[in-house]
Amino acid sequence: xxxxxxxxxxxxxxxxxxxxxxxxxxxxxxxxxxxxxxxxxxxxxxxxxxxxxxxxxxxxxxxxxxxxxxxxxxxxxxxxxxxxxxxxxxxxxxxxxxxxxxxxxxxxxxxxxxxxxxxxxxxxxxxxxxxxxxxxxxxxxxxxxxxxxxxxxxxxxxxxxxxxxxxxxxxxxxxxxxxxxxxxxxxxxxxxxxxxxxxxxxxxxxxxxxxxxxxxxxxxxxxxx
Amino acid sequence: xxxxxxxxxxxxxxxxxxxxxxxxxxxxxxxxxxxxxxxxxxxxxxxxxxxxxxxxxxxxxxxxxxxxxxxxxxxxxxxxxxxxxxxxxxxxxxxxxxxxxxxxxxxxxxxxxxxxxxxxxxxxxxxxxxxxxxxxxxxxxxxxxxxxxxxxxxxxxxxxxxxxxxxxxxxxxxxxxxxxxxxxxxxxxxxxxxxxxxxxxxxxxxxxxxxxxxxxxxxxxxxxx
DNA sequence: CCGCGATTGTACCTGCAATCACAAACGCGG
DNA sequence: CCGCGTTTGTGATTGCAGGTACAATCGCGG
Numbered sequence: 256x257x258x259x260x261x262x263x264x265x266x267x268x269x270x271x272x273x274x275x276x277x278x279x280x281x282x283x284x285x286x287x288x289x290x291x292x293x294x295x296x297x298x299x300x301x302x303x304x305x306x307x308x309x310x311x312x313x314x315x316x317x318x319x320x321x322x323x324x325x326x327x328x329x330x331x332x333x334x335x336x337x338x339x340x341x342x343x344x345x346x347x348x349x350x351x352x353x354x355x356x357x358x359x360x361x362x363x364x365x366x367x368x369x370x371x372x373x374x375x376x377x378x379x380x381x382x383x384x385x386x387x388x389x390x391x392x393x394x395x396x397x398x399x400x401x402x403x404x405x406x407x408x409x410x411x412x413x414x415x416x417x418x419x420x421x422x423x424x425x426x427x428x429x430x431x432x433x434x435x436x437x438x439x440x441x442x443x444x445x446x447x448x449x450x451x452x453x454x455x456x457x458x459x460x461x462x463x464x465x466x467x468x469x470x471x472x473x474x475x476x477x478x479x480x
Numbered sequence: 481x482x483x484x485x486x487x488x489x490x491x492x493x494x495x496x497x498x499x500x501x502x503x504x505x506x507x508x509x510x511x512x513x514x515x516x517x518x519x520x521x522x523x524x525x526x527x528x529x530x531x532x533x534x535x536x537x538x539x540x541x542x543x544x545x546x547x548x549x550x551x552x553x554x555x556x557x558x559x560x561x562x563x564x565x566x567x568x569x570x571x572x573x574x575x576x577x578x579x580x581x582x583x584x585x586x587x588x589x590x591x592x593x594x595x596x597x598x599x600x601x602x603x604x605x606x607x608x609x610x611x612x613x614x615x616x617x618x619x620x621x622x623x624x625x626x627x628x629x630x631x632x633x634x635x636x637x638x639x640x641x642x643x644x645x646x647x648x649x650x651x652x653x654x655x656x657x658x659x660x661x662x663x664x665x666x667x668x669x670x671x672x673x674x675x676x677x678x679x680x681x682x683x684x685x686x687x688x689x690x691x692x693x694x695x696x697x698x699x700x701x702x703x704x705x
Numbered sequence: 706c707c708g709c710g711a712t713t714g715t716a717c718c719t720g721c722a723a724t725c726a727c728a729a730a731c732g733c734g735g
Numbered sequence: 736c737c738g739c740g741t742t743t744g745t746g747a748t749t750g751c752a753g754g755t756a757c758a759a760t761c762g763c764g765g
Binding site for chain 1: 496503504507508512532533571572576578584589590592593595596599600639640642664666670671674680682684687688689690691692693694695696699701702
Binding site: 301324 | 710711712713714715
């Protein structure tokens with residue numbers, strides 16, 4: 256919804272006849288399965304999942320059928336089992352290292368968030384260009400200067416980065432990240448990055464969502480701009 | 481793309497034969513136009529815009545054609561003019577009030593962000609349930625208790641809310657917001673909300689993007705979960 | 706052991722999103 | 736004033752995503 260379409264097609268290194276849009280729904284299924292597990296449920300159905308997510312049961316069944324037969328007719332899906340299968344498919348049955356650039360308000364908020372680890376990710380480093388922020392401690396990590404990016408990325412074999420810098424700096428930092436070995440970037444800066452074909456960028460920009468919403472609203476704003 | 485499909489179809493109060501997916505791209509066009517304006521450009525073309533955004537020029541032309549004829553053959557689009565038109569279409573040629581719930585790390589980071597105003601939005605209130613946070617100052621706004629939500633929402637005629645609370649609280653808070661008159665929610669909590677048909681919810685969850693990305697990566701994570 | 710309600714997985718179909726391709730229109734240079 | 740390169744807006748076409756519908760399968764209760 257919403258955000259810019261991914262700029263990169265699935266890498267051909269991975270056997271991939273499965274539509275990207277299907278892959279994009281799997282994390283949502285996974286998130287809901289974890290919720291059901293917390294509630295102690297043992298089994299669910301495409302119907303129940305669909306109701307929880309506001310999508311059709313047929314779509315869920317068809318999406319899952321791309322990867323195998325995970326359900327049992329008449330019964331539905333075993334939740335812990337399906338959870339495990341989806342984790343394997345998405346390769347999040349483990350913890351991925353993530354580096355982040357930008358120790359502003361947003362960057363520090365994300366670095367302090369403790370909801371990544373049990374969903375497969377750990378922020379292992381935080382970089383900023385401002386000298387006064389270098390050395391600052393945030394939980395287990397320390398703010399480092401941008402020059403350390405290549406070293407750290409290579410040492411950790413990290414492939415994923417978060418960009419939480421001002422728009423004006425985003426393009427240059429992304430180039431540095433990619434040069435260092437990053438191939439997947441989650442960009443919070445309100446700008447579309449220009450990157451090589453083999454790099455995947457996804458975007459988070461709340462204003463994009465706001466502006467999408469206001470189209471459907473009757474006008475009732477504060478003042479003219 | 482990413483995020484859950486919008487749960488709500490365009491309200492029928494608005495004449496709307498225009499696909500929602502087209503509306504969803506307009507904010508991206510708008511963002512890019514503002515960038516070009518900052519650079520001092522006067523005109524652009526569907527080709528140039530498409531190159532900047534990684535999408536086809538035909539798609540941009542067709543999207544815009546739903547709303548009128550904004551370009552000139554042989555020349556392209558006048559940037560300030562097209563910018564203004566898109567702002568009118570999205571109804572962001574003004575400033576909308578937004579209320580936010582959750583004064584944690586993320587909430588305070590968002591409340592401190594100064595990039596909303598010139599794109600049509602202003603956070604006018606911030607609420608939290610923790611007594612020790614009430615009264616805290618963030619720029620021009622003060623953290624208020626949840627009980628104030630109905631009062632403030634009604635007084636400001638605010639229709640848009642940001643949800644930056646823990647997942648466990650999100651559903652209950654969303655109900656309170658909707659009851660108070662909110663009909664558009666941007667939800668940062670990693671959970672799918674259950675809301676009435678006439679309420680639009682969009683979601684921001686970085687982990688959804690991470691997990692989408694890892695599908696395409698060769699495995700190289702830290703440790704097994 | 707049998708019949709029934711529930712649920713999956715999938716073949717088929719429909720509709721729409723994206724692309725293609727081109728006529729019409731514009732500016733400019735000569 | 737004319738011709739050429741450029742760019743738009745749009746009808747036609749393609750491809751794919753989502754929905755429909757149903758046969759196959761399962762558990763359960765009697």
